Amino acid sequence: MKLALGPVLYYWPREQLQQFYAAMAQAPLDIVYLGETVCSRRHSFRLPDWLETAARLRDAGKEVVLSTQVLIESESDLKTLRNIAGNGEFMVEANEMGAVRLMSGTEGFVAGTHLNVYNSQTLKQLAALGARRWVAPVEASMDMLQTICAAQPQGMQTEVFVWGRMPLAYSARCFTARAHNLPKDDCQFRCMDYPDGLDMSTRDDQAFLVLNGIQTQSSRVCNLISELDAMRSLGVDVLRISPQSRNTGEIVAVIREAVEGGITPVAAAARLDRLGEMESCNGYWHDRPGMDQTQRAGLP
Amino acid sequence: MxxxxxxxxxxxxxxxxxxxxxxxxxxxxxxxxxxxxxxxxxxxxxxxxxxxxxxxxxxxxxxxxxxxxxxxxxxxxxxxxxxxxxxxxxxxxxxxxxxxxxxxxxxxxxxxxxxxxxxxxxxxxxxxxxxxxxxxxxxxxxxxxxxxxxxxxxxxxxxxxxxxxxxxxxxxxCVMVEGRCALSSYVTGESPNTAGVCSPARAVRWEKTPLGMESRLNGVLIDRYADDENAGYPTLCKGRFKVDDETYYAIEEPxxxxxxxxxxxxxxxxxxxxxxxxxxxxxxxxxxxxxxxxxxxxxxxxxxxxxxxxxxxxxxxxxxxxxxxxxxxxxxxxxx
Incomplete structure (x- = not known):
């Protein structure tokens, strides 16, 4: 089983990104996804910076994948997309169908989590277009994956989001700018003030969602490492970890240890609970509301 | 023309x-x-x-x-x-x-x-x-x-x-991109993508409290209304929430x-x-x-x-x- 680091979903300053990826080059990861997937206005790294980082990570032995933006609206978004699609060096994760169009017929691409693969027939279509790996939607349950994995096209790899705040929604509107009474076109890049997003709670003070520019995330951290054995038996190939500003290195190390059998999945899950700095959840995996935390497999 | x-x-x-x-x-x-x-x-x-x-x-x-x-x-x-x-x-x-x-x-x-x-x-x-x-x-x-x-x-x-x-x-x-929103299933288990519903009625509870009329979706407080306010259906992106200690329609007004x-x-x-x-x-x-x-x-x-x-x-x-x-x-x- 391989470990993948998803793209950084937040807006971090240039130095922080550089330091983060220098550290990740040494982390026990197999695959690193790079690129700005949330907002085209963010520019602490531009494509040449991502490509330079990609080359460094590749030299450190990582498989590098360039992720495309999820919500593509303007011609300049499309220009960036075309540059990524035609980079000629690194695999691409297509996060909407425009990217799929540009990548189909190439040597292969990753079908991102937002392509809405909910059944085997859709996966078959993407495989025929050249997808070599697919990332399940965050809403996917074990039952849903079971039938898809059982009918998986030849050579297709399955990747599951096992750790991090889940990306739940995208909008035309920037909620971080809105929180500061700023228009999106003059957002003053306020999302840089929130390295793990801006917390939104209910009126009775329960942490609920996280605002991250035009993206909305779960406040609770998806923690599925306790389901490692089930994932293995389904044939899941890759586990995705979503970066956060603190403890990502430790989180990767714990998951690696669990995958290699150094600690039990349940013990790993408990250690991750502490590193997440937020409540955990695993509801989607059990076909329940995503925010639910049901009892973990392996616990009495 | x-x-x-x-x-x-x-x-x-x-x-x-x-x-x-x-x-x-x-x-x-x-x-x-x-x-x-x-x-x-x-x-x-x-x-x-x-x-x-x-x-x-x-x-x-x-x-x-x-x-x-x-x-x-x-x-x-x-x-x-x-x-x-x-x-x-x-x-x-x-x-x-x-x-x-x-x-x-x-x-x-x-x-x-x-x-x-x-x-x-x-x-x-x-x-x-x-x-x-x-x-x-x-x-x-x-x-x-x-x-x-x-x-x-x-x-x-x-x-x-x-x-x-x-x-x-x-x-x-819909303030979110349709087809790219799992907020409803995060709270209720059912979303437009998976079940064809958003904020389903079966998950809605209304409760009169000393603080006002409260609308909840599977237990999550979506909004609370004073006596002189019109209460709306608790579509979860259209509730009032707290950000930085301010309570407002953080995602979208109804x-x-x-x-x-x-x-x-x-x-x-x-x-x-x-x-x-x-x-x-x-x-x-x-x-x-x-x-x-x-x-x-x-x-x-x-x-x-x-x-x-x-x-x-x-x-x-x-x-x-x-x-x-x-x-x-x-x-x-x-x-x-």
Whole structure:
């Protein structure tokens, strides 16, 4: 089983990104996804910076994948997309169908989590277009994956989001700018003030969602490492970890240890609970509301 | 010079609503089957085969057309049901089927080549490359755009695709990209993608408390209302929440999208059809909104340069609007 680091979903300053990826080059990861997937206005790294980082990570032995933006609206978004699609060096994760169009017929691409693969027939279509790996939607349950994995096209790899705040929604509107009474076109890049997003709670003070520019995330951290054995038996190939500003290195190390059998999945899950700095959840995996935390497999 | 007159596409959650839409001037009426195969899967709503057949007959006799929305993303367990629904749509002779799932688009394109396929708003196609993809692969003739693009972006997209474009003109406003929102399933286990519902009624609880009337969705407090405030349905993105100790509509106010004033612009850029949201709404709503929009579109095409939104139209629409407030949404850039 391989470990993948998803793209950084937040807006971090240039130095922080550089330091983060220098550290990740040494982390026990197999695959690193790079690129700005949330907002085209963010520019602490531009494509040449991502490509330079990609080359460094590749030299450190990582498989590098360039992720495309999820919500593509303007011609300049499309220009960036075309540059990524035609980079000629690194695999691409297509996060909407425009990217799929540009990548189909190439040597292969990753079908991102937002392509809405909910059944085997859709996966078959993407495989025929050249997808070599697919990332399940965050809403996917074990039952849903079971039938898809059982009918998986030849050579297709399955990747599951096992750790991090889940990306739940995208909008035309920037909620971080809105929180500061700023228009999106003059957002003053306020999302840089929130390295793990801006917390939104209910009126009775329960942490609920996280605002991250035009993206909305779960406040609770998806923690599925306790389901490692089930994932293995389904044939899941890759586990995705979503970066956060603190403890990502430790989180990767714990998951690696669990995958290699150094600690039990349940013990790993408990250690991750502490590193997440937020409540955990695993509801989607059990076909329940995503925010639910049901009892973990392996616990009495 | 205006191109072919844009179609008015109206919602119907029942045969009575369908007839109301047809009687008041809808060019097309879109409906769904009574199960999880469409994105308005609410109790007591939608069509069985007999009522759908009668709906198609009624519409046809009045020169109108019926479109069938089959726009959720089935899992393998629901695959056969979804395919049966596609077959049933073909058998009914609907004018087009509205799909989002790539597997189902392929199924429909292969088995029922001559039945028109529209890409649902749930397909999340927000740029011309994505729409070209669906056109090239699955032969769609029309794409319904998510409510996230500005007017200029719609125009640019329109100029670069070989298919018709349909946009939302009126109704509840989804602030998220349709097809890319799992907020409802995060809280309730059911989302538009998976179950055809958002913030389902079965998960709603109202409770009178000393702090005010509270609306909860599966236990999560969506809003709390003082005695002098109108309580709205707890659609979870339209509640009031706390950010940095401030309580406000952190995602979106409960407003309606209303693009009446943009009609001449939408016509000029070549939008083929304008969609009214609200299959979950009453026949009276459908009648009222259809009548106003029919009148507005006809007025606009008679003399686009002189088009002004009439006060009476707005008054009519205000009566049925969510939250009694209107917005141009993303069409108007500053809204973003």
């Amino acid at each position: 205006l191109q072919k007159k844009m179609e008015l596409v109206c919602p119907a959650g029942s045969l009575v609503a369908l007839k109301a839409a047809v009687d008041h001037g809808a060019d097309c009426v879109y409906i769904g089957f009574r199960d999880g195969t469409n994105a308005r899967n609410f109790g007591g709503l939608n069509f069985d085969l007999a009522s759908a057949r009668e709906g198609v007959r009624y519409a046809r006799s009045a020169g109108a057309r019926v479109l069938l929305a089959l726009n959720t993303y089935p899992r393998d367990g629901g695959w056969q049901t979804a395919c049966n629904a596609v077959d049933a749509a073909a058998d009914l002779g609907v004018s087009a089927i509205i799909l989002a799932d790539v597997g189902l688009l392929e199924y429909a394109a292969t088995r029922h080549e001559t039945m028109r396929r529209h890409l649902s708003v749930q397909g999340s196609a927000t740029n011309y490359e994505a729409i070209r993809f669906y056109h090239e692969q699955y032969g769609i003739s029309r794409a319904v755009l998510p409510r996230v693009l500005s007017l200029e972006q719609v125009a640019h997209l329109r100029a670069n695709v070989p298919v018709e474009i349909e946009v939302f003109g009126f109704g509840s406003l 407003t309606s999208l209303n693009t009446l004033e943009l009609l001449p612009e939408l016509a000029r850029i070549g939008v083929s059809a304008i969609k009214i949201e609200g299959r979950q709404r009453s026949p009276a709503y459908v009648a009222q909104v259809t009548r106003v929009w029919r009148n507005a579109i006809d007025t606009c095409y008679r003399a686009p340069q002189q088009f002004v939104v009439q006060g009476a139209w707005m008054a009519e629409l205000n009566k049925v609007a969510e939250g009694q407030q209107h917005t141009l949404g993303a069409y108007h850039r500053p809204w973003k």
